[in-house]
Amino acid sequence: MLMNGEQYKESLRKLRPNIYKWGELIEDVTSHPATRLHVQSVAQSYDAAFDPEKAPIFTAKSHLTGETAHRWNTLMNSAEAVMGNSLMKRAQYRVTGTCQGATCAGWTGINVLWAVTYEMDKELGTNYHERVKKYFRYVEDNAFALAGAITDAKGNRSLKPSQQPNKDSNLHVKEVRPDGIVIRGYKAQICGVAAAHEIIILPGSGYGESEKDFCVAAAVPRDAEGLTIVETRRPSDTRDEEEGWDAPKAGNITQAFLIFDDVFVPNDRVFLCGEFKYTGKIISYFTAIYRAAIGACVAGQGDIMIGAAMNMARANGLSSKVFQEKLNQMAINNEITYGLGLGAMMAGKAHPSGLWIPDLLLAHVNKTQVAKLPYETKVIAQDISGGIAETGCFPSYKDFQSPLYGETLYKMLAAGSDGETRARAARLVEWLTVGGGIPGCMHGGGSPDGARLVVRAMEPWEKFAADAKRIAGITADLADPAPAKK
Numbered sequence: 001m002l003m004n005g006e007q008y009k010e011s012l013r014k015l016r017p018n019i020y021k022w023g024e025l026i027e028d029v030t031s032h033p034a035t036r037l038h039v040q041s042v043a044q045s046y047d048a049a050f051d052p053e054k055a056p057i058f059t060a061k062s063h064l065t066g067e068t069a070h071r072w073n074t075l076m077n078s079a080e081a082v083m084g085n086s087l088m089k090r091a092q093y094r095v096t097g098t099c100q101g102a103t104c105a106g107w108t109g110i111n112v113l114w115a116v117t118y119e120m121d122k123e124l125g126t127n128y129h130e131r132v133k134k135y136f137r138y139v140e141d142n143a144f145a146l147a148g149a150i151t152d153a154k155g156n157r158s159l160k161p162s163q164q165p166n167k168d169s170n171l172h173v174k175e176v177r178p179d180g181i182v183i184r185g186y187k188a189q190i191c192g193v194a195a196a197h198e199i200i201i202l203p204g205s206g207y208g209e210s211e212k213d214f215c216v217a218a219a220v221p222r223d224a225e226g227l228t229i230v231e232t233r234r235p236s237d238t239r240d241e242e243e244g245w246d247a248p249k250a251g252n253i254t255q256a257f258l259i260f261d262d263v264f265v266p267n268d269r270v271f272l273c274g275e276f277k278y279t280g281k282i283i284s285y286f287t288a289i290y291r292a293a294i295g296a297c298v299a300g301q302g303d304i305m306i307g308a309a310m311n312m313a314r315a316n317g318l319s320s321k322v323f324q325e326k327l328n329q330m331a332i333n334n335e336i337t338y339g340l341g342l343g344a345m346m347a348g349k350a351h352p353s354g355l356w357i358p359d360l361l362l363a364h365v366n367k368t369q370v371a372k373l374p375y376e377t378k379v380i381a382q383d384i385s386g387g388i389a390e391t392g393c394f395p396s397y398k399d400f401q402s403p404l405y406g407e408t409l410y411k412m413l414a415a416g417s418d419g420e421t422r423a424r425a426a427r428l429v430e431w432l433t434v435g436g437g438i439p440g441c442m443h444g445g446g447s448p449d450g451a452r453l454v455v456r457a458m459e460p461w462e463k464f465a466a467d468a469k470r471i472a473g474i475t476a477d478l479a480d481p482a483p484a485k486k
Contacts, residue, residue, distance in 0.1 A: 001069070001140065001141050001142065001143045002049045002050070002059070002068065002069070002070065002143060003046055003049075003070075003143035004046055004047055004049070004050060005043030005044060005046045005047040006043070007046070008042070008043050008046040008143070008145070009030040009039060009043055011142075011197065012029055012030055012039065012195070012197070013028055013030055015029075015197070015221075015222055015223040016223035017223075018222075018223050018227060018228055018229055019035070019193070019194055019229040019230075019231060019256070020228070020229065020230050020231065021034045021035075021230070021231035021233070022034070022233075026194075026231070029194045029195070033241035033242075034194075034231055034241055034254070035194040035195070035231065035254055037249060037250065037251055037252040038100075038101075038102075038192065038194060038195050038251055038252055038253060038254045039194065039195045040251065041092070041095070041096040041098070041100050041195075041250065041251025041252075042100050042102050042103060042145055042192075042195045042251075044095055044096065044251075045058055045070075045072075045088075045092060045100055045103055046070070046143070048091075049068075049070055054091070057071070057084065057087050057088050057091050058070065058071055058088055058091075059071055060074040060081060060084060061074070062074055062140055063075040063077055063354065064133070064136060064137050064140060065137075065140070069140050069143075070103075070143055071084060071085070071088055071103075072088075072103040072104075072106075072107040072145065072146065073107075073136075073139050073140040073143060073144070074140070075111060075114060075136070075354060075355065076111050076289065076355060076356055077350075077354045077355060077356055078350075078356050079345050079346055079348060079356055081356060082289065082292065082293070082345045082348065082356050082358060083342060083345050083346075085289070085293045085296075086292070086293050086295070086296035086338070086341055086342060086345070087296070088103075089104070089293055089294075089296040089297045089300060090296040090297070090299055090300035090303070090338065091300070092251075092300065093296075093297060093299075093300025093301045093303070093304065094300050094303055094304060095251070096250045096251030097248065097250045097251065097301060097304045097428075097431075097432060098250060098251050098252060098253045098301065099191060099192070099251075099253040099297060100192065100195075100251060101147060101191030101192020101193075101195070101196075101253060101254070102145035102146065102147055102192035102193075102195035102196040103145055103146075103192075104148070104191070104192065105146075105147065105148025105150065105190075105191060105192070105200075105290065106145075106146025106147045106148040106192075106196065106198065106199065106200040107146055107148075108148060108286055108289050108290050108293075109146070109148040109150070109200035109202050109217075109286065110132070110135070110136060110139065110146060110200050110219075111289065111355055112202070112282055112285040112286045112289065112355075113128075113132050113200070113202075113217055113271045113272075113282070114129070114132055114133075114136065114353055114354070114355055115281075115285055115351045115353045115355040115357070116217075116272070116278050116281050116282050116285065117129040117131070117132045117271055117272070118351070118352065118353035119278065119281070119352075119353075120272070120275060120278055124275070126275075128270075128271050128272065129353075131267075131268050131269070131270070131271060132271055134268065135219055135268070135269065135271075139198070142197070144196075144197040144198050145192075145195055145196045145197055145198075146196055146197070146198050146199070146200050147190060147191065147192045147193045147195075147196035147198070147199045147200070147222070148190070148191075148199070148200050148202065149171075149187040149190045149193075149199050149200065149201045149202070149258055150187070150190075150202045150203075150204055150286070151187060151188055151189055151190065151204055152169065152170040152171055152185065152186065152187060152188065152204040152214075153168075153169045153170070153185075153186035153187070153188045153257075154169055154170060154188075154204070155169030155170070160210065160211060161207075161211050161213075161214045162210055162211055162213070162214070167185070168184055168185040168186055169185065169186060170185055170186075170204060170214050171183060171184070171185035171186065171187055171201065171204070171214065171216065171260060172184060172185050172213040172214045172216065173213050173214075173216050173273060173274070174262060176273065177264075179266060179267060180264055180265050180266040180267045180269075180270060181216070181218070181264075181265050181267075181270055181273055182262050182263065182264055182265075183201075183216060183218070183260050183262075183263050183265060184260055184261065184262055184263070185260055186257065186258065186259055186260070187201070187204075187257075187258040187260070188257050188258070189232070189255050189256075189257070190255065190256050190257075190258055191253065191254070191255055191444075192253075192254060193222060193229055193254070193256040193258065194229075194231065194254045194256065195254070196222050197221070197222055198219055198220065198221055198222060199219070199220045199221075199222055199258070200217075200218075200219055201216065201217060201218045201219070201220060202217050202282055202286065203215050203216060203217060203272070203279045203282060203283075205279065205283065206279045206280030206282075206283050206284075207276045207279045208276055209276055211276060212274040212276050213274070215272060215273070215274050215275060215276045215278075215279050216270075216272060216273055216274075217270075217271040217272035217282065218265045218269050218270050218271060218272075219265075219269045219271070220260075220263060220265060220269070224263050225263070225264075226260065226261045226262050226263040226264070227258065227259070227260055227261070227263050228258075228259040228261065229256045229257070229258055229259075230256060230257045230258075230259070231254060231255070231256050232254075232255045232256060232257065242397070242398075243397075244397030244398070244401075245397055245420075245423065245424050245427060246396055246397040246427060247427065247431055247435065248427065248428050248431050250431075284360060285351075285355070285357055287360070287363060287364065287367075287445070287446060287451075287454075288344070288348070288357050288358045288359070288360045288363045289357065289358060289363075290363075290445045291341075291344075291363040291364060291366055291367040291370075291445055291446070291451065292340075292341040292342075292344035292345050292348075292358040292359075292362070292363040292366060293341055294337075294341070294366070294367065294370050294444065294445050295336075295337035295338050295339075295340050295341030295342075295366045295369070295370055296337075296338050296341055297370075298334070298337050298370050298373070298374040298377075298441055299334040299335065299337055299338035301374070301432065302330060302331075302333060302334035302374060302377045303334060304432060305330060305377055305378065305381040305429075305432050305433070306327055306330050306331060306334075306381075308381060308385075308425065308428045308429045308432055309323070309326075309327065309330070309380070309381040309384040309385055309429065310323075310327065310384075311425045311428075312381075312384060312385035312386070312388075312389055312425045312426060312429050313384055313385070314416055314417070315415060315416050315417040315421055315422040315425040315426070316385075316386055316388075316415050316416055316422070317415045317416030318416065323384045326380050326383065326384055327380075327384075329376075329380060330377045330380050330381070333373040333374070333376055333377045334373075334377065336369055336373060337366060337369050337370050337373055337374070340362060340365060340366040340369060341358075341363070341366050343359075343362050344358040344359045344362035344363040344365075344366060345358045345359075347359035347362055360454065360458065361454070361455060361458045361459070364451040364452075364454040364455050364458075365451070365455055367445065367446065367448055367451035368448050368451050368452055368455070370441055370444075370445075370448075371441055371442050371443075371448035371451075372448075374441045375441065378432070378433040378434075379433075381429055381432065381433055382429065382433050385425075385426065385429045388413075388422070388426045389425075389426040389427075389429035389430050389433075390429075390430075390433070390434075394409075394413060394423065394426065395409055400419075400420075400423070465478070
């Protein structure tokens with residue numbers, strides 16, 4: 001099934017209100033200032049399915065029916081399909097300038113569960129994979145947007161989940177019933193929940209037997225009874241939610257804290273319950289797909305930053321060609337993360353279930369660059385734009401509307417363009433580099449230090465040393481000296 005943007009928004013209005021911000025219940029996520037822009041950005045992705053030029057990027061063939069479906073409702077069953085993930089993400093950023101979380105992590109999560117439950121059924125004789133297959137069809141038939149809830153509140157990082165003073169710090173199974181399970185606990189900093197119909201829950205880490213209670217994967221309706229969602233705030237939020245051009249009316253990313261207070265999940269929505277051996281595989285497959293594709297996210301926003309910097313230079317009265325070398329470096333940064341991600345996809349392999357899994361090493365290398373290069377790009381955008389964008393040193397939109405001095409403020413800002421044009425250009429650079437448009441480059445999709453640990457573990461260091469010895473003709477034994485005794 002395909003759904004257009006207006007049908008998508010209408011489907012969200014039917015959900016039970018359970019999202020809060022500023023201490024108040026959000027009755028309608030499609031119109032509330034805190035959530036409407038993110039919903040609108042996702043709606044544009046739904047509409048793209050009906051645009052002849054965009055449809056090849058935003059739709060794909062269903063692995064279940066062979067019919068056309070929204071791309072985020074399909075299985076990534078080839079290198080081309082995973083690359084389609086990257087193409088869509090970069091296109092989404094070029095439209096709105098920021099993340100569309102409701103078509104991202106949850107989609108990746110259900111793809112990962114497709115593969116892991118296939119393994120579990122083969123090895124354990126369970127029927128989890130059949131549950132995933134039926135749920136996947138349900139998602140496709142209803143054209144749902146899926147949020148992905150992975151990160152737990154965690155508590156004290158030096159303690160295991162089972163050692164935490166508050167067990168709810170990590171989502172866990174409180175009770176197993178004949179017809180399902182009861183889950184309780186917290187998931188934190190979850191992207192795109194307000195714009196999603198369903199939430200795909202995954203374990204937050206690879207666990208051992210002592211942490212069996214925390215080994216749970218399931219699908220929960222966004223408006224499930226017992227689930228309370230709290231939208232987080234950023235320093236720019238009050239500006240983003242105001243009228244006027246102080247913040248671009250684009251697809252502001254939303255993040256949320258999820259409080260599961262004895263939420264019942266029926267068996268047909270439970271895809272892992274206590275099988276601790278498979279949690280590491282879930283994390284491995286998820287990060288391989290997610291960290292390969294995130295290079296496209298930051299490249300897409302980098303494309304917008306290039307354009308914003310060019311517009312800002314011109315609004316200041318300068319030729320953008322003066323800054324061509326800096327613009328070149330911004331483009332290089334974008335293509336490095338995008339290309340590394342594509343390389344990871346092409347170097348990947350097919351899982352027996354049909355899922356295509358990108359190369360894990362290259363995906364994690366990409367994450368280390370995603371945590372660095374976009375910040376360099378932001379600094380260059382600020383450098384080109386000048387202090388008006390980087391320091392935010394001009395009055396608010398409301399001041400510009402003042403009958404007393406508003407017209408004078410516009411005259412003060414006039415340079416290579418009229419005052420309002422220059423103000424809008426400056427606010428976009430500010431929004432992209434220090435404001436609400438910033439995606440999770442550093443810790444989105446996990447810590448860069450965690451990625452570095454994977455690279456350290458996967459590189460065949462001693463083989464490199466042996467190859468170099470052979471090429472140099474060295475026959476003597478070379479080894480690291482023993483650690484000095486203290």
